[in-house]
Amino acid sequence: MNSGTAELRDYLARLAASLRYSLVQLTRAPSHSKRREAARELVRQTLLLTAILGATIVALMVAFDAPEIALMPPRGTPALWPVRILTDFGKDAYVLYLLIAILVVVALASPLLRETNRARLLRIGTQVQYLFLAVLFPVLVSELVKWVAGRGRPFVGGKANPFNFVPFAGTEAYFSFPSSHAVSAIWPRAWLWMFVYAVLIAASRLVLLAHHSSDVVAGALVGVAGAMAVRYWFAARQVGFEICSDGRIVSL
Numbered sequence: 358m359n360s361g362t363a364e365l366r367d368y369l370a371r372l373a374a375s376l377r378y379s380l381v382q383l384t385r386a387p388s389h390s391k392r393r394e395a396a397r398e399l400v401r402q403t404l405l406l407t408a409i410l411g412a413t414i415v416a417l418m419v420a421f422d423a424p425e426i427a428l429m430p431p432r433g434t435p436a437l438w439p440v441r442i443l444t445d446f447g448k449d450a451y452v453l454y455l456l457i458a459i460l461v462v463v464a465l466a467s468p469l470l471r472e473t474n475r476a477r478l479l480r481i482g483t484q485v486q487y488l489f490l491a492v493l494f495p496v497l498v499s500e501l502v503k504w505v506a507g508r509g510r511p512f513v514g515g516k517a518n519p520f521n522f523v524p525f526a527g528t529e530a531y532f533s534f535p536s537s538h539a540v541s542a543i544w545p546r547a548w549l550w551m552f553v554y555a556v557l558i559a560a561s562r563l564v565l566l567a568h569h570s571s572d573v574v575a576g577a578l579v580g581v582a583g584a585m586a587v588r589y590w591f592a593a594r595q596v597g598f599e600i601c602s603d604g605r606i607v608s609l
Contacts, residue, residue: 391604398605494586511533
C-alpha cells in the first residue's frame with residue numbers, strides 16, 4: 358500500500374468518525390441535569406409567546422389585513438424589482454442550501470486540521486447544525502399548517518378577503534398562512550442582525566402581495582417557537598448550549 362492510499366484511508370476514517378460523532382451527540386438521550394427546568398421554561402415561554410402573538414394575529418385579521426393589502430402597489434409593478442430580489446434572500450430553500458454547503462465544507466476540512474484547529478472548526482459546525490435544524494423544523498411545521506389552514510393569498514378570488522380559507526387545498530394560491538419567509542432561527546449573539554433580516558424579508562412579502570400581515574406574524578411565531586424547541590434539544594444533550602440553574606438556555 359503506497360503512502361497516498363494510506364493517507365486517503367486515514368482521512369476517510371477520520372471523516373467517518375467525525376460524522377458518526379456528530380450524529381450520535383444529537384440523537385443520544387438527553388443528559389443535562391437541568392433539562393427538566395429548561396423544559397418547564399420552554400413551555401412557559403412558548404405559551405406566553407403563543408398567547409401574545411396569537412392575539413396579535415386575530416387582531417390583524419379582523420382590523421388590519423384588508424386595509425393593509427389595499428395600500429400595497431399592484432402585483433407585478435415593474436419598479437418593485439429590488440424588492441423581488443430582496444425577498445429571494447428569505448427563501449427557506451436558499452438558506453438551507455447555504456447552511457448545508459457550510460456543513461459539507463466543515464465536514465471535509467476538519468479531518469485535515471490539527472486537534473486545536475479541528476476543535477474550533479467543529480464548534481462552528483455545531484453552530485451551523487443548530488441554525489440548519491432551527492430553520493428546517495419550523496419550515497416543516499409551517500408547511501403542514503399551510504396545508505391544513507388553506508388560507509388564500511391576497512386577492513386570490515378577486516377580493517382583499519383576509520378570511521378566504523379553503524382547508525387542505527394543497528395549492529400555492531392557498532398556502533399563505535403562515536409565511537415561511539418569516540420563519541427564522543434565533544441565535545442570542547446575533548439577535549439584532551436576525552431581527553433586521555426577518556423584518557426586511559417580512560416587509561418584502563407584504564409589498565409583493567404574497568402574504569397578509571397576520572401571515573407574517575404567524576410565521577414569526579412558528580419560527581421562534583420552533584427554534585426554541587431545537588435549542589432545547591441541543592442544550593438537553595449538552596451540545597452548543599448550556600442550561601442555567603433557573604432553566605434559562607445560553608449559548609456556549
